[in-house]
Amino acid sequence: MSGNEHAPGLSGADADRGGVKHVVRDTGWAASVTPLLVCAVAVVMIITALGYNPEARRLPILVGVPLAALAALETGLRVRATAVAGRVRDGGGVHEHSASSPWPALGALATFVALIGVFGQVVGTFIFTVGFVRWRGELSVVPALILAVATSALLWLVAAVLEVRAYAGLLDLNLS
Amino acid sequence: MFEGVVDGLALFTPTTVLWMLFGVLFTTVVAVIPGLGGVFAMAIMLPLVFTLPPEAGLAMLMAAVAVEGTGNTVTGVLFGVPGSATGVATVLDGYPMAKRGEGARGVAAGLTASVSGGIFGALLLAMLLPFMRPIVLSLGPPEFFMLIVAAVILMSSVTEGSRLRSAVAGLAGLMMSFIGLEISTGLPRFTAGELYLWDGLRLVPVTIGLFAIAELLEMLTRGSSIAGDAPESHGNQRQQVLRGMRDVVVKWRITLQSSSVGLIVGMAPGVGGAAAQFLAYTQAAKTSPRGRYYGTGEVEGVIAADAATNAKDGGSLVPTLGFGIPGTASTALLLVGMVAAGIQPGAPMLDENLPITWMFIWILVFANIIAGVVLLVSAGWLSKLTRLSPGVLAAPIWAVSIFGAYATSSHVGDIVTALAFGLVGLAMMRLGYSRATFIIGFVLGPFLERFYLLSVRLHGWTFLQRPIVIAILAVVILSLFVPLFARIIRGFKSQDGGEMIRE
Numbered sequence: 001m002s003g004n005e006h007a008p009g010l011s012g013a014d015a016d017r018g019g020v021k022h023v024v025r026d027t028g029w030a031a032s033v034t035p036l037l038v039c040a041v042a043v044v045m046i047i048t049a050l051g052y053n054p055e056a057r058r059l060p061i062l063v064g065v066p067l068a069a070l071a072a073l074e075t076g077l078r079v080r081a082t083a084v085a086g087r088v089r090d091g092g093g094v095h096e097h098s099a100s101s102p103w104p105a106l107g108a109l110a111t112f113v114a115l116i117g118v119f120g121q122v123v124g125t126f127i128f129t130v131g132f133v134r135w136r137g138e139l140s141v142v143p144a145l146i147l148a149v150a151t152s153a154l155l156w157l158v159a160a161v162l163e164v165r166a167y168a169g170l171l172d173l174n175l176s
Numbered sequence: 177m178f179e180g181v182v183d184g185l186a187l188f189t190p191t192t193v194l195w196m197l198f199g200v201l202f203t204t205v206v207a208v209i210p211g212l213g214g215v216f217a218m219a220i221m222l223p224l225v226f227t228l229p230p231e232a233g234l235a236m237l238m239a240a241v242a243v244e245g246t247g248n249t250v251t252g253v254l255f256g257v258p259g260s261a262t263g264v265a266t267v268l269d270g271y272p273m274a275k276r277g278e279g280a281r282g283v284a285a286g287l288t289a290s291v292s293g294g295i296f297g298a299l300l301l302a303m304l305l306p307f308m309r310p311i312v313l314s315l316g317p318p319e320f321f322m323l324i325v326a327a328v329i330l331m332s333s334v335t336e337g338s339r340l341r342s343a344v345a346g347l348a349g350l351m352m353s354f355i356g357l358e359i360s361t362g363l364p365r366f367t368a369g370e371l372y373l374w375d376g377l378r379l380v381p382v383t384i385g386l387f388a389i390a391e392l393l394e395m396l397t398r399g400s401s402i403a404g405d406a407p408e409s410h411g412n413q414r415q416q417v418l419r420g421m422r423d424v425v426v427k428w429r430i431t432l433q434s435s436s437v438g439l440i441v442g443m444a445p446g447v448g449g450a451a452a453q454f455l456a457y458t459q460a461a462k463t464s465p466r467g468r469y470y471g472t473g474e475v476e477g478v479i480a481a482d483a484a485t486n487a488k489d490g491g492s493l494v495p496t497l498g499f500g501i502p503g504t505a506s507t508a509l510l511l512v513g514m515v516a517a518g519i520q521p522g523a524p525m526l527d528e529n530l531p532i533t534w535m536f537i538w539i540l541v542f543a544n545i546i547a548g549v550v551l552l553v554s555a556g557w558l559s560k561l562t563r564l565s566p567g568v569l570a571a572p573i574w575a576v577s578i579f580g581a582y583a584t585s586s587h588v589g590d591i592v593t594a595l596a597f598g599l600v601g602l603a604m605m606r607l608g609y610s611r612a613t614f615i616i617g618f619v620l621g622p623f624l625e626r627f628y629l630l631s632v633r634l635h636g637w638t639f640l641q642r643p644i645v646i647a648i649l650a651v652v653i654l655s656l657f658v659p660l661f662a663r664i665i666r667g668f669k670s671q672d673g674g675e676m677i678r679e
Contacts (some may be wrong), residue, residue, distance in 0.1 A: 056358040067347035105396035129571040136567030164588040
């Protein structure tokens with residue numbers, strides 16, 4: 001195994017961290033479904049490309065066919081790895097634990113996007129930064145407020161000085 | 177030809193120097209802001225050219241051309257957020273270095289490589305002046321097509337996950353690059369009727385999503401800072417900065433090789449800095465003994481990417497000055513400035529305007545040194561930010577990232593793209609797909625198609641018989657099969673050894 005390849009059941013994120021501290025279960029359904037999804041998208045793009053003129057479809061097909069084939073191969077390998085890992089786990093050979101759930105982080109990002117969508121980038125950033133830094137950064141109110149004001153002011157300043165549009169949100173709070 | 181060296185220096189009056197400094201500092205500051213980049217800074221400065229003395233206005237624009245990619249290194253390495261398309265390859269190894277607690281070393285290595293690449297590009301440009309015309313004419317679409325094919329084939333070397341998953345990611349990146357108006361017919365392709373997709377997926381939102389948003393999601397999930405629990409054993413910030421600078425000297429071969437690739441690619445009109453970076457990066461990954469560590473925080477990767485970024489500026493001046501054909505967006509703006517200042521590109525640049533040409537070469541050297549020193553001084557304390565908790569860093573970085581994504585075209589679609597690729601990036605990280613190869617495929621895809629179509633139209637399939645094309649193909653085949661044969665031979669030898677031991 002080369003230095004770049006992971007042991008079965010080890011994700012890329014784990015390999016980045018040295019591959020020994022955490023064993024993330026990537027032999028589960030996501031590891032098999034993802035290449036299958038890539039394969040399906042590639043097939044759809046190839047079929048769509050067939051409707052284009054010869055010059056427009058040539059490279060998408062030349063790239064799409066090997067992509068679909070390799071993704072299908074990866075799906076097969078992951079399915080087999082899942083089966084092997086299942087047998088080893090049943091035999092007590094591997095002790096896996098799932099990685100921390102990304103849902104709280106995704107929820108925070110979704111909240112941020114919703115705030116930007118309603119209040120615009122400058123005000124939305126201020127509200128989110130105060131709340132998030134208090135909650136996750138565990139800073140007291142004053143440093144959280146300072147960081148929020150500084151971040152929002154930076155966005156406002158860049159938008160105003162460089163005449164870049166900041167997203168104004170549904171309330172159209174275009175402060176720049 | 178070289179009599180213009182002193183004449184070029186003579187153009188550095190106090191006014192010229194002042195505006196050159198303004199060009200360097202303004203571009204460096206703006207280029208650090210994700211999504212804006214040096215071209216944006218130049219677009220803002222361009223109106224000033226009409227009001228300034230010609231030499232001062234051109235010095236300001238030329239300084240901006242020289243340093244537009246330098247500031248990218250800071251945010252790319254420390255936060256995984258490239259300032260513009262020309263800073264993407266720096267992230268691949270720079271950000272993992274920051275995660276290891278070696279942010280200052282990564283920034284210093286990147287900046288020193290940028291300065292070295294910029295100076296190397298300027299020197300080579302100076303030496304190339306007499307041969308400008310034949311060199312530009314010898315490299316056509318077939319040669320550039322084959323260079324990109326080589327990069328695409330070799331990109332599986334830049335692995336974050338397994339080779340197979342890396343290839344899938346790279347090909348997926350290529351496929352995504354085909355979304356948008358098809359270049360030969362101008363008809364929309366894979367756009368699903370969405371007007372936003374007619375221009376294709378924009379590189380900056382895609383990159384911000386894949387790297388900045390995804391990394392912060394992963395960091396928040398993990399609950400540790402960018403540098404994580406990495407020990408302080410890498411030395412204090414000043415030692416790291418010195419080590420990063422020393423890396424560039426020790427790895428001089430990578431610096432020279434990548435600068436050369438950057439310079440050559442810079443000569444191709446329309447190819448741009450992103451392609452120069454990735455071609456140099458993949459080439460370095462394939463030829464270096466440490467190539468298999470590229471993408472995991474290898475300092476050579478940062479050096480290769482950044483040396484090429486600034487060296488390409490020298491190359492892009494060859495067609496700009498020699499033929500009036502800009503090699504990049506920034507040289508296109510320089511050309512506008514030249515015309516506004518009454519300076520005609522082409523043969524006059526090697527004749528009556530030769531001092532201006534030499535002034536440009538000198539500015540390439542001076543501007544790179546000034547920007548490098550300014551950023552190196554601040555690298556040490558900037559890198560301390562990588563030890564802050566993700567709960568403190570996430571909100572400001574997400575805010576700046578989404579602002580940068582939206583700033584590229586003021587379209588909400590860019591925010592959606594960044595968020596969508598943030599989720600894709602998180603999935604790729606967790607499942608072991610290389611984001612590096614994805615972005616390489618995505619960047620090189622349009623060039624691959626453009627040069628392919630041009631080659632076939634201009635030469636038919638005989639373009640494959642051109643000598644330089646054959647030479648590049650031979651290098652690719654050799655680099656693919658020599659390691660394979662070596663492995664087979666090693667296998668036979670170890671078998672023989674095993675049998676001898678058994679006997």
